[in-house]
Amino acid sequence: MENIETRLREEAARLLAEKKVDVVIGYEPGTLPLVATPCFITAPEDAGRLVFNPFCVQNLAKFVTDLIAAHRDSQKRLKKEEKTKKIIGIVARGCTSRSLVIQLQERQYGREEVVILGVPCNGYVDNKKMAALLEGQEVREGRLQGDKILVTTARMDKEILLAQVTADNCLTCRFNNPVIQDVMLAEAAPARDVSGEYAPVEKLSRLADAERWDYFMKEMDKCIRCYACRNACPSCYCRSCFVEQSQPQWIGLGPDRSDSEVFQIMRLYHMAGRCVDCGSCIAVCPMNIDLRSYLKKLDSDGWNLFGHRAGATLEEPALLSTFAESDGQDFAFEPE
Amino acid sequence: MAENQEKEDWEPKIVAIVCNWCTYAGADLAGISRIQYPSNVRILRVPCTGRINPFYIVKALQEGADGVLVSGCHPGECHYLTGNLIARRKFALLKSFLSYIGVEGDRTLFTWVSASEGERFAKVIRQVTGAVKALGPANRLVKQ
Numbered sequence: 001m002e003n004i005e006t007r008l009r010e011e012a013a014r015l016l017a018e019k020k021v022d023v024v025i026g027y028e029p030g031t032l033p034l035v036a037t038p039c040f041i042t043a044p045e046d047a048g049r050l051v052f053n054p055f056c057v058q059n060l061a062k063f064v065t066d067l068i069a070a071h072r073d074s075q076k077r078l079k080k081e082e083k084t085k086k087i088i089g090i091v092a093r094g095c096t097s098r099s100l101v102i103q104l105q106e107r108q109y110g111r112e113e114v115v116i117l118g119v120p121c122n123g124y125v126d127n128k129k130m131a132a133l134l135e136g137q138e139v140r141e142g143r144l145q146g147d148k149i150l151v152t153t154a155r156m157d158k159e160i161l162l163a164q165v166t167a168d169n170c171l172t173c174r175f176n177n178p179v180i181q182d183v184m185l186a187e188a189a190p191a192r193d194v195s196g197e198y199a200p201v202e203k204l205s206r207l208a209d210a211e212r213w214d215y216f217m218k219e220m221d222k223c224i225r226c227y228a229c230r231n232a233c234p235s236c237y238c239r240s241c242f243v244e245q246s247q248p249q250w251i252g253l254g255p256d257r258s259d260s261e262v263f264q265i266m267r268l269y270h271m272a273g274r275c276v277d278c279g280s281c282i283a284v285c286p287m288n289i290d291l292r293s294y295l296k297k298l299d300s301d302g303w304n305l306f307g308h309r310a311g312a313t314l315e316e317p318a319l320l321s322t323f324a325e326s327d328g329q330d331f332a333f334e335p336e
Numbered sequence: 337m338a339e340n341q342e343k344e345d346w347e348p349k350i351v352a353i354v355c356n357w358c359t360y361a362g363a364d365l366a367g368i369s370r371i372q373y374p375s376n377v378r379i380l381r382v383p384c385t386g387r388i389n390p391f392y393i394v395k396a397l398q399e400g401a402d403g404v405l406v407s408g409c410h411p412g413e414c415h416y417l418t419g420n421l422i423a424r425r426k427f428a429l430l431k432s433f434l435s436y437i438g439v440e441g442d443r444t445l446f447t448w449v450s451a452s453e454g455e456r457f458a459k460v461i462r463q464v465t466g467a468v469k470a471l472g473p474a475n476r477l478v479k480q
Contacts (some may be wrong), residue, residue, distance in 0.1 A: 216437045332446050
Protein backbone atom coordinates (compact mmCIF):
# COMPACT_ATOMS: atom_id res chain seq x y z
CA MET A 1 0.00 0.00 0.00
CA GLU A 2 2.82 2.41 0.97
CA ASN A 3 4.42 1.57 -2.32
CA ILE A 4 1.34 2.42 -4.34
CA GLU A 5 0.94 5.74 -2.56
CA THR A 6 4.54 6.76 -3.23
CA ARG A 7 4.21 5.90 -6.90
CA LEU A 8 0.83 7.58 -7.05
CA ARG A 9 2.14 10.86 -5.62
CA GLU A 10 5.20 10.82 -7.89
CA GLU A 11 3.13 10.11 -10.94
CA ALA A 12 0.48 12.72 -10.11
CA ALA A 13 3.14 15.36 -9.40
CA ARG A 14 4.93 14.53 -12.65
CA LEU A 15 1.75 14.70 -14.75
CA LEU A 16 0.79 18.02 -13.19
CA ALA A 17 4.29 19.49 -13.51
CA GLU A 18 4.54 18.45 -17.14
CA LYS A 19 1.07 19.90 -17.73
CA LYS A 20 -0.13 16.57 -19.07
CA VAL A 21 -3.22 16.94 -16.90
CA ASP A 22 -5.08 19.90 -15.42
CA VAL A 23 -6.32 18.09 -12.36
CA VAL A 24 -5.85 14.74 -10.69
CA ILE A 25 -8.89 13.23 -9.02
CA GLY A 26 -7.88 11.02 -6.14
CA TYR A 27 -8.48 10.34 -2.47
CA GLU A 28 -7.08 12.20 0.53
CA PRO A 29 -7.43 11.42 4.23
CA GLY A 30 -10.81 12.50 5.54
CA THR A 31 -11.38 14.67 8.58
CA LEU A 32 -12.43 11.63 10.62
CA PRO A 33 -10.28 8.59 11.32
CA LEU A 34 -10.59 5.64 8.94
CA VAL A 35 -12.17 7.74 6.23
CA ALA A 36 -10.84 8.82 2.86
CA THR A 37 -12.49 11.49 0.82
CA PRO A 38 -12.30 12.43 -2.86
CA CYS A 39 -9.98 15.34 -3.66
CA PHE A 40 -8.89 17.37 -6.64
CA ILE A 41 -5.17 18.05 -6.95
CA THR A 42 -4.24 20.88 -9.28
CA ALA A 43 -0.67 21.74 -8.20
CA PRO A 44 2.25 19.31 -8.21
CA GLU A 45 3.22 20.25 -4.65
CA ASP A 46 -0.19 19.11 -3.39
CA ALA A 47 0.25 15.61 -4.77
CA GLY A 48 1.54 14.52 -1.36
CA ARG A 49 -2.04 14.60 -0.08
CA LEU A 50 -3.02 11.62 -2.18
CA VAL A 51 -3.64 8.32 -0.49
CA PHE A 52 -4.91 4.94 -1.57
CA ASN A 53 -6.15 2.56 1.09
CA PRO A 54 -9.15 0.35 1.90
CA PHE A 55 -11.10 3.39 3.10
CA CYS A 56 -11.38 4.81 -0.40
CA VAL A 57 -15.01 4.02 -1.06
CA GLN A 58 -16.50 6.33 -3.64
CA ASN A 59 -16.24 5.73 -7.36
CA LEU A 60 -14.29 8.72 -8.67
CA ALA A 61 -15.51 8.38 -12.26
CA LYS A 62 -18.52 10.41 -11.14
CA PHE A 63 -16.37 13.53 -10.96
CA VAL A 64 -14.96 13.18 -14.46
CA THR A 65 -18.29 13.87 -16.14
CA ASP A 66 -19.00 16.60 -13.58
CA LEU A 67 -15.70 18.40 -14.15
CA ILE A 68 -15.84 18.09 -17.91
CA ALA A 69 -19.43 19.33 -18.02
CA ALA A 70 -18.54 22.32 -15.83
CA HIS A 71 -15.52 23.07 -17.99
CA ARG A 72 -17.56 22.92 -21.20
CA ASP A 73 -20.15 25.20 -19.68
CA SER A 74 -17.48 27.74 -18.78
CA GLN A 75 -16.37 27.80 -22.40
CA LYS A 76 -19.78 28.21 -23.93
CA ARG A 77 -19.20 31.80 -25.02
CA LEU A 78 -15.75 31.26 -26.47
CA LYS A 79 -15.04 31.02 -30.16
CA LYS A 80 -14.48 27.53 -31.41
CA GLU A 81 -10.74 28.03 -31.97
CA GLU A 82 -10.28 29.41 -28.45
CA LYS A 83 -11.85 26.43 -26.74
CA THR A 84 -9.54 24.17 -24.80
CA LYS A 85 -9.92 20.74 -23.40
CA LYS A 86 -9.56 19.98 -19.76
CA ILE A 87 -7.44 16.89 -19.25
CA ILE A 88 -8.29 14.93 -16.16
CA GLY A 89 -6.06 12.50 -14.34
CA ILE A 90 -7.94 9.97 -12.30
CA VAL A 91 -6.96 7.34 -9.80
CA ALA A 92 -8.86 4.31 -11.01
CA ARG A 93 -9.29 0.86 -9.61
CA GLY A 94 -11.27 -1.84 -11.41
CA CYS A 95 -14.77 -0.48 -10.92
CA THR A 96 -13.74 3.13 -11.56
CA SER A 97 -12.05 2.14 -14.81
CA ARG A 98 -15.17 0.26 -15.90
CA SER A 99 -17.27 3.34 -15.21
CA LEU A 100 -14.86 5.32 -17.36
CA VAL A 101 -15.28 2.74 -20.12
CA ILE A 102 -19.04 3.18 -19.92
CA GLN A 103 -18.79 6.96 -20.09
CA LEU A 104 -16.43 6.62 -23.06
CA GLN A 105 -18.75 4.14 -24.80
CA GLU A 106 -21.54 6.63 -24.29
CA ARG A 107 -19.33 9.36 -25.78
CA GLN A 108 -19.37 11.68 -22.84
CA TYR A 109 -15.79 12.73 -23.60
CA GLY A 110 -12.84 11.58 -25.64
CA ARG A 111 -10.26 9.06 -24.53
CA GLU A 112 -7.62 11.82 -24.76
CA GLU A 113 -9.42 13.82 -22.08
CA VAL A 114 -8.64 11.35 -19.31
CA VAL A 115 -5.34 10.03 -18.04
CA ILE A 116 -6.01 6.91 -16.06
CA LEU A 117 -3.73 6.06 -13.15
CA GLY A 118 -4.56 2.41 -12.58
CA VAL A 119 -4.37 0.95 -9.09
CA PRO A 120 -4.97 -2.64 -8.06
CA CYS A 121 -7.66 -3.02 -5.43
CA ASN A 122 -8.33 -5.56 -2.73
CA GLY A 123 -11.68 -4.18 -1.74
CA TYR A 124 -12.82 -1.35 0.45
CA VAL A 125 -14.29 -1.21 3.91
CA ASP A 126 -18.05 -1.17 4.25
CA ASN A 127 -18.77 1.46 6.91
CA LYS A 128 -22.08 -0.16 7.80
CA LYS A 129 -20.38 -3.48 8.55
CA MET A 130 -17.81 -1.66 10.65
CA ALA A 131 -20.45 0.29 12.55
CA ALA A 132 -22.22 -2.98 13.32
CA LEU A 133 -19.02 -4.49 14.75
CA LEU A 134 -18.41 -1.38 16.83
CA GLU A 135 -21.99 -1.44 18.06
CA GLY A 136 -22.53 2.02 16.70
CA GLN A 137 -19.81 3.65 18.78
CA GLU A 138 -17.92 6.55 17.33
CA VAL A 139 -14.37 5.87 16.14
CA ARG A 140 -11.94 8.01 18.14
CA GLU A 141 -8.77 6.71 16.56
CA GLY A 142 -7.99 4.08 14.03
CA ARG A 143 -5.22 2.85 11.83
CA LEU A 144 -4.46 0.12 9.40
CA GLN A 145 -1.87 -2.50 10.27
CA GLY A 146 -1.36 -5.20 7.69
CA ASP A 147 -4.70 -6.90 7.22
CA LYS A 148 -6.08 -5.57 10.49
CA ILE A 149 -7.71 -2.32 11.50
CA LEU A 150 -6.97 -1.14 15.04
CA VAL A 151 -9.84 0.94 16.30
CA THR A 152 -10.24 2.91 19.51
CA THR A 153 -13.67 4.08 20.55
CA ALA A 154 -14.74 5.79 23.75
CA ARG A 155 -15.40 2.45 25.41
CA MET A 156 -13.14 -0.11 23.76
CA ASP A 157 -10.09 -1.00 21.72
CA LYS A 158 -10.79 -3.42 18.96
CA GLU A 159 -8.90 -5.29 16.31
CA ILE A 160 -10.93 -5.85 13.21
CA LEU A 161 -9.85 -8.08 10.35
CA LEU A 162 -10.06 -6.32 7.03
CA ALA A 163 -11.79 -9.35 5.51
CA GLN A 164 -14.55 -9.03 8.11
CA VAL A 165 -15.56 -5.57 6.99
CA THR A 166 -14.85 -5.71 3.27
CA ALA A 167 -17.91 -4.64 1.28
CA ASP A 168 -20.02 -7.41 -0.27
CA ASN A 169 -19.45 -6.24 -3.81
CA CYS A 170 -15.68 -6.32 -3.27
CA LEU A 171 -15.71 -9.85 -1.89
CA THR A 172 -16.86 -11.29 -5.20
CA CYS A 173 -15.30 -8.66 -7.46
CA ARG A 174 -14.48 -9.92 -10.92
CA PHE A 175 -12.62 -6.81 -12.04
CA ASN A 176 -10.36 -5.78 -9.16
CA ASN A 177 -7.74 -4.52 -11.59
CA PRO A 178 -8.37 -1.68 -14.01
CA VAL A 179 -9.63 -2.72 -17.44
CA ILE A 180 -8.06 0.31 -19.09
CA GLN A 181 -5.22 2.46 -17.82
CA ASP A 182 -2.43 4.75 -18.99
CA VAL A 183 -0.12 3.93 -16.11
CA MET A 184 -0.39 0.98 -13.78
CA LEU A 185 0.95 1.96 -10.38
CA ALA A 186 1.54 -1.47 -8.87
CA GLU A 187 1.42 -5.18 -9.49
CA ALA A 188 -2.01 -6.50 -10.38
CA ALA A 189 -4.09 -7.66 -7.42
CA PRO A 190 -4.81 -11.40 -7.12
CA ALA A 191 -8.12 -12.52 -8.60
CA ARG A 192 -11.06 -12.94 -6.26
CA ASP A 193 -13.29 -15.97 -5.96
CA VAL A 194 -16.31 -14.91 -7.99
CA SER A 195 -18.40 -18.03 -7.52
CA GLY A 196 -20.81 -16.25 -5.15
CA GLU A 197 -21.19 -13.28 -7.46
CA TYR A 198 -24.90 -13.78 -8.07
CA ALA A 199 -25.75 -15.23 -4.68
CA PRO A 200 -28.18 -12.41 -3.73
CA VAL A 201 -30.03 -12.87 -7.04
CA GLU A 202 -30.26 -16.62 -6.63
CA LYS A 203 -31.51 -16.21 -3.10
CA LEU A 204 -34.30 -13.85 -4.12
CA SER A 205 -35.18 -15.83 -7.25
CA ARG A 206 -36.02 -18.86 -5.16
CA LEU A 207 -38.91 -17.02 -3.51
CA ALA A 208 -42.45 -16.95 -4.87
CA ASP A 209 -43.81 -13.94 -6.77
CA ALA A 210 -45.71 -12.53 -3.84
CA GLU A 211 -42.78 -12.93 -1.45
CA ARG A 212 -40.45 -11.17 -3.85
CA TRP A 213 -42.94 -8.35 -4.13
CA ASP A 214 -43.23 -8.11 -0.35
CA TYR A 215 -39.45 -7.94 -0.07
CA PHE A 216 -39.25 -5.27 -2.75
CA MET A 217 -41.95 -3.27 -1.02
CA LYS A 218 -40.30 -3.62 2.36
CA GLU A 219 -36.98 -2.39 0.99
CA MET A 220 -38.35 0.45 -1.11
CA ASP A 221 -40.62 1.67 1.66
CA LYS A 222 -37.44 2.76 3.42
CA CYS A 223 -36.58 5.07 0.54
CA ILE A 224 -36.79 8.73 1.48
CA ARG A 225 -36.01 9.78 -2.07
CA CYS A 226 -32.94 11.78 -1.15
CA TYR A 227 -31.49 10.69 -4.51
CA ALA A 228 -28.08 10.14 -2.93
CA CYS A 229 -27.79 6.91 -4.92
CA ARG A 230 -28.22 8.81 -8.13
CA ASN A 231 -25.83 11.56 -7.10
CA ALA A 232 -23.11 9.06 -6.22
CA CYS A 233 -23.54 6.90 -9.31
CA PRO A 234 -20.97 7.42 -12.07
CA SER A 235 -23.47 6.16 -14.64
CA CYS A 236 -26.05 8.80 -13.60
CA TYR A 237 -24.56 11.80 -15.31
CA CYS A 238 -27.64 13.18 -17.07
CA ARG A 239 -27.99 16.94 -16.82
CA SER A 240 -31.68 16.67 -16.23
CA CYS A 241 -32.81 13.52 -14.52
CA PHE A 242 -36.24 12.00 -14.97
CA VAL A 243 -36.99 12.40 -11.28
CA GLU A 244 -36.94 16.17 -11.52
CA GLN A 245 -38.80 16.47 -14.78
CA SER A 246 -42.18 18.10 -14.59
CA GLN A 247 -43.23 17.75 -18.23
CA PRO A 248 -44.07 14.90 -17.99
CA GLN A 249 -43.83 14.33 -14.29
CA TRP A 250 -42.61 10.77 -14.10
CA ILE A 251 -42.34 10.59 -10.35
CA GLY A 252 -44.97 12.05 -8.08
CA LEU A 253 -43.69 14.08 -5.15
CA GLY A 254 -46.24 12.94 -2.62
CA PRO A 255 -45.83 10.30 0.04
CA ASP A 256 -47.41 7.55 -2.08
CA ARG A 257 -45.32 4.42 -1.75
CA SER A 258 -45.73 3.57 -5.42
CA ASP A 259 -43.75 6.70 -6.30
CA SER A 260 -40.70 5.45 -4.43
CA GLU A 261 -41.13 2.06 -6.02
CA VAL A 262 -41.39 3.51 -9.50
CA PHE A 263 -38.41 5.77 -8.87
CA GLN A 264 -36.33 2.81 -7.76
CA ILE A 265 -37.47 0.59 -10.61
CA MET A 266 -36.57 3.19 -13.16
CA ARG A 267 -33.25 4.14 -11.62
CA LEU A 268 -32.33 0.50 -11.34
CA TYR A 269 -33.48 -0.25 -14.86
CA HIS A 270 -31.35 2.62 -16.16
CA MET A 271 -28.42 0.65 -14.84
CA ALA A 272 -29.03 -2.22 -17.23
CA GLY A 273 -25.65 -2.90 -18.80
CA ARG A 274 -24.24 0.14 -17.00
CA CYS A 275 -23.84 -0.91 -13.38
CA VAL A 276 -20.29 -1.88 -12.50
CA ASP A 277 -21.16 -2.97 -8.98
CA CYS A 278 -18.87 -0.32 -7.44
CA GLY A 279 -21.23 -0.10 -4.48
CA SER A 280 -21.20 3.71 -4.31
CA CYS A 281 -24.99 3.91 -4.22
CA ILE A 282 -25.14 1.36 -1.44
CA ALA A 283 -22.42 3.10 0.56
CA VAL A 284 -24.23 6.45 0.44
CA CYS A 285 -27.75 5.15 1.04
CA PRO A 286 -28.82 6.54 4.42
CA MET A 287 -31.65 4.03 4.71
CA ASN A 288 -29.59 0.95 3.94
CA ILE A 289 -31.78 -0.25 1.11
CA ASP A 290 -30.81 -3.55 -0.49
CA LEU A 291 -30.08 -2.16 -3.94
CA ARG A 292 -27.49 -4.75 -4.77
CA SER A 293 -29.89 -7.69 -5.14
CA TYR A 294 -31.61 -5.75 -7.90
CA LEU A 295 -28.55 -4.33 -9.61
CA LYS A 296 -26.98 -7.76 -9.73
CA LYS A 297 -30.09 -9.14 -11.38
CA LEU A 298 -29.66 -6.70 -14.27
CA ASP A 299 -26.01 -7.60 -14.44
CA SER A 300 -26.72 -11.33 -14.50
CA ASP A 301 -29.41 -10.90 -17.17
CA GLY A 302 -27.03 -8.83 -19.27
CA TRP A 303 -24.52 -11.65 -19.07
CA ASN A 304 -26.86 -14.61 -19.40
CA LEU A 305 -29.04 -13.22 -22.16
CA PHE A 306 -26.57 -11.14 -24.13
CA GLY A 307 -23.08 -12.10 -22.94
CA HIS A 308 -22.39 -8.52 -21.90
CA ARG A 309 -20.59 -7.31 -18.81
CA ALA A 310 -20.87 -3.60 -18.09
CA GLY A 311 -17.76 -1.65 -18.96
CA ALA A 312 -15.58 -4.72 -19.42
CA THR A 313 -14.02 -3.54 -22.66
CA LEU A 314 -13.90 -0.46 -24.82
CA GLU A 315 -14.07 -2.56 -27.99
CA GLU A 316 -17.72 -3.53 -27.52
CA PRO A 317 -20.66 -1.12 -27.69
CA ALA A 318 -22.97 -0.56 -24.73
CA LEU A 319 -25.54 -3.27 -24.03
CA LEU A 320 -28.66 -1.40 -25.04
CA SER A 321 -27.19 0.57 -27.92
CA THR A 322 -26.74 -2.54 -29.98
CA PHE A 323 -28.47 -5.82 -30.80
CA ALA A 324 -27.82 -9.17 -32.36
CA GLU A 325 -30.11 -10.92 -34.80
CA SER A 326 -29.78 -13.96 -32.61
CA ASP A 327 -31.01 -12.25 -29.42
CA GLY A 328 -33.42 -14.54 -27.61
CA GLN A 329 -37.12 -13.80 -27.68
CA ASP A 330 -38.54 -16.51 -25.47
CA PHE A 331 -40.04 -13.71 -23.43
CA ALA A 332 -42.38 -12.75 -26.29
CA PHE A 333 -46.02 -13.73 -26.09
CA GLU A 334 -47.10 -16.22 -28.73
CA PRO A 335 -50.86 -16.74 -29.11
CA GLU A 336 -51.94 -20.36 -29.40
CA MET B 337 -58.80 2.28 -10.54
CA ALA B 338 -60.01 1.87 -7.01
CA GLU B 339 -63.65 2.13 -8.03
CA ASN B 340 -63.04 -0.38 -10.78
CA GLN B 341 -61.76 -2.96 -8.32
CA GLU B 342 -64.86 -2.75 -6.18
CA LYS B 343 -67.19 -3.67 -8.98
CA GLU B 344 -68.18 -7.26 -9.20
CA ASP B 345 -68.27 -7.38 -12.95
CA TRP B 346 -64.70 -6.21 -13.14
CA GLU B 347 -63.20 -5.88 -16.58
CA PRO B 348 -59.46 -5.39 -16.99
CA LYS B 349 -58.02 -2.26 -18.54
CA ILE B 350 -55.17 -3.10 -20.85
CA VAL B 351 -52.87 -0.58 -22.44
CA ALA B 352 -51.60 -1.70 -25.83
CA ILE B 353 -48.61 0.27 -27.07
CA VAL B 354 -48.29 -0.58 -30.74
CA CYS B 355 -46.13 0.56 -33.62
CA ASN B 356 -47.60 2.60 -36.41
CA TRP B 357 -46.37 0.45 -39.27
CA CYS B 358 -47.26 -3.09 -38.31
CA THR B 359 -49.47 -3.71 -35.34
CA TYR B 360 -51.55 -0.56 -35.69
CA ALA B 361 -52.19 -1.46 -39.31
CA GLY B 362 -52.89 -5.02 -38.18
CA ALA B 363 -55.46 -3.68 -35.71
CA ASP B 364 -56.95 -1.63 -38.52
CA LEU B 365 -57.19 -4.72 -40.65
CA ALA B 366 -58.91 -6.59 -37.83
CA GLY B 367 -61.42 -3.75 -37.69
CA ILE B 368 -62.00 -3.59 -41.43
CA SER B 369 -62.39 -7.36 -41.56
CA ARG B 370 -64.96 -7.12 -38.75
CA ILE B 371 -63.10 -9.55 -36.52
CA GLN B 372 -64.43 -9.42 -32.98
CA TYR B 373 -62.06 -8.88 -30.10
CA PRO B 374 -62.56 -7.71 -26.50
CA SER B 375 -62.85 -3.99 -25.97
CA ASN B 376 -60.53 -4.03 -22.96
CA VAL B 377 -57.55 -2.63 -24.81
CA ARG B 378 -56.71 1.03 -25.12
CA ILE B 379 -54.39 1.42 -28.05
CA LEU B 380 -51.53 3.89 -27.99
CA ARG B 381 -49.83 4.39 -31.33
CA VAL B 382 -46.10 5.10 -31.44
CA PRO B 383 -43.84 5.39 -34.49
CA CYS B 384 -41.85 2.29 -33.60
CA THR B 385 -41.39 -0.07 -30.67
CA GLY B 386 -37.85 1.30 -30.47
CA ARG B 387 -39.41 4.62 -29.49
CA ILE B 388 -41.11 3.18 -26.43
CA ASN B 389 -39.47 4.33 -23.26
CA PRO B 390 -39.64 1.40 -20.81
CA PHE B 391 -40.91 4.01 -18.41
CA TYR B 392 -44.22 4.07 -20.32
CA ILE B 393 -44.84 0.50 -19.25
CA VAL B 394 -43.96 1.01 -15.60
CA LYS B 395 -45.93 4.23 -15.53
CA ALA B 396 -48.99 2.59 -17.10
CA LEU B 397 -48.89 -0.07 -14.38
CA GLN B 398 -48.56 2.61 -11.71
CA GLU B 399 -51.47 4.61 -13.09
CA GLY B 400 -53.75 1.61 -12.87
CA ALA B 401 -53.48 -0.44 -16.04
CA ASP B 402 -54.12 -4.09 -15.28
CA GLY B 403 -51.92 -5.16 -18.12
CA VAL B 404 -49.61 -3.65 -20.70
CA LEU B 405 -49.18 -5.11 -24.15
CA VAL B 406 -46.38 -3.98 -26.43
CA SER B 407 -46.50 -5.04 -30.02
CA GLY B 408 -44.54 -4.13 -33.12
CA CYS B 409 -43.23 -5.48 -36.38
CA HIS B 410 -41.77 -8.95 -36.47
CA PRO B 411 -38.00 -8.90 -35.93
CA GLY B 412 -36.34 -8.17 -39.24
CA GLU B 413 -39.40 -6.40 -40.65
CA CYS B 414 -39.08 -3.06 -38.87
CA HIS B 415 -40.02 -0.03 -40.92
CA TYR B 416 -36.90 1.62 -39.51
CA LEU B 417 -34.85 -1.55 -40.07
CA THR B 418 -33.54 -2.11 -36.56
CA GLY B 419 -35.89 -0.31 -34.19
CA ASN B 420 -37.61 -3.42 -32.95
CA LEU B 421 -34.34 -5.31 -32.57
CA ILE B 422 -33.06 -2.63 -30.20
CA ALA B 423 -36.43 -2.70 -28.44
CA ARG B 424 -36.27 -6.47 -28.10
CA ARG B 425 -33.23 -6.21 -25.83
CA LYS B 426 -34.81 -3.52 -23.71
CA PHE B 427 -38.00 -5.51 -23.27
CA ALA B 428 -36.24 -8.78 -22.53
CA LEU B 429 -34.47 -7.05 -19.64
CA LEU B 430 -37.51 -5.11 -18.49
CA LYS B 431 -39.80 -8.12 -18.44
CA SER B 432 -37.29 -10.22 -16.58
CA PHE B 433 -36.64 -7.39 -14.14
CA LEU B 434 -40.30 -6.69 -13.45
CA SER B 435 -41.06 -10.32 -12.76
CA TYR B 436 -37.96 -10.49 -10.56
CA ILE B 437 -39.22 -7.70 -8.33
CA GLY B 438 -42.57 -9.48 -8.12
CA VAL B 439 -44.91 -7.89 -10.66
CA GLU B 440 -46.81 -10.82 -12.19
CA GLY B 441 -45.28 -11.90 -15.50
CA ASP B 442 -48.59 -11.76 -17.41
CA ARG B 443 -49.08 -8.07 -16.68
CA THR B 444 -46.42 -7.07 -19.18
CA LEU B 445 -46.60 -8.81 -22.52
CA PHE B 446 -44.63 -8.37 -25.69
CA THR B 447 -45.49 -9.72 -29.07
CA TRP B 448 -45.19 -9.09 -32.81
CA VAL B 449 -48.11 -8.56 -35.18
CA SER B 450 -47.59 -7.52 -38.78
CA ALA B 451 -49.89 -5.36 -40.91
CA SER B 452 -51.40 -8.37 -42.65
CA GLU B 453 -52.18 -10.27 -39.46
CA GLY B 454 -55.59 -8.93 -38.48
CA GLU B 455 -56.64 -12.35 -37.28
CA ARG B 456 -53.51 -12.68 -35.17
CA PHE B 457 -54.11 -9.28 -33.61
CA ALA B 458 -57.60 -10.27 -32.53
CA LYS B 459 -56.28 -13.55 -31.19
CA VAL B 460 -53.54 -11.83 -29.22
CA ILE B 461 -56.02 -9.43 -27.68
CA ARG B 462 -58.42 -12.24 -26.76
CA GLN B 463 -55.71 -14.25 -25.08
CA VAL B 464 -54.03 -11.31 -23.39
CA THR B 465 -57.38 -10.20 -21.99
CA GLY B 466 -57.97 -13.73 -20.75
CA ALA B 467 -54.54 -13.89 -19.12
CA VAL B 468 -54.97 -10.54 -17.38
CA LYS B 469 -58.49 -11.42 -16.29
CA ALA B 470 -57.15 -14.58 -14.71
CA LEU B 471 -54.73 -12.49 -12.65
CA GLY B 472 -57.44 -10.18 -11.39
CA PRO B 473 -57.14 -6.44 -10.76
CA ALA B 474 -53.60 -5.11 -10.47
CA ASN B 475 -52.65 -4.20 -6.93
CA ARG B 476 -48.86 -4.14 -7.04
CA LEU B 477 -47.19 -0.89 -7.96
CA VAL B 478 -50.57 0.83 -8.33
CA LYS B 479 -50.87 4.38 -7.11
CA GLN B 480 -53.57 4.64 -4.50
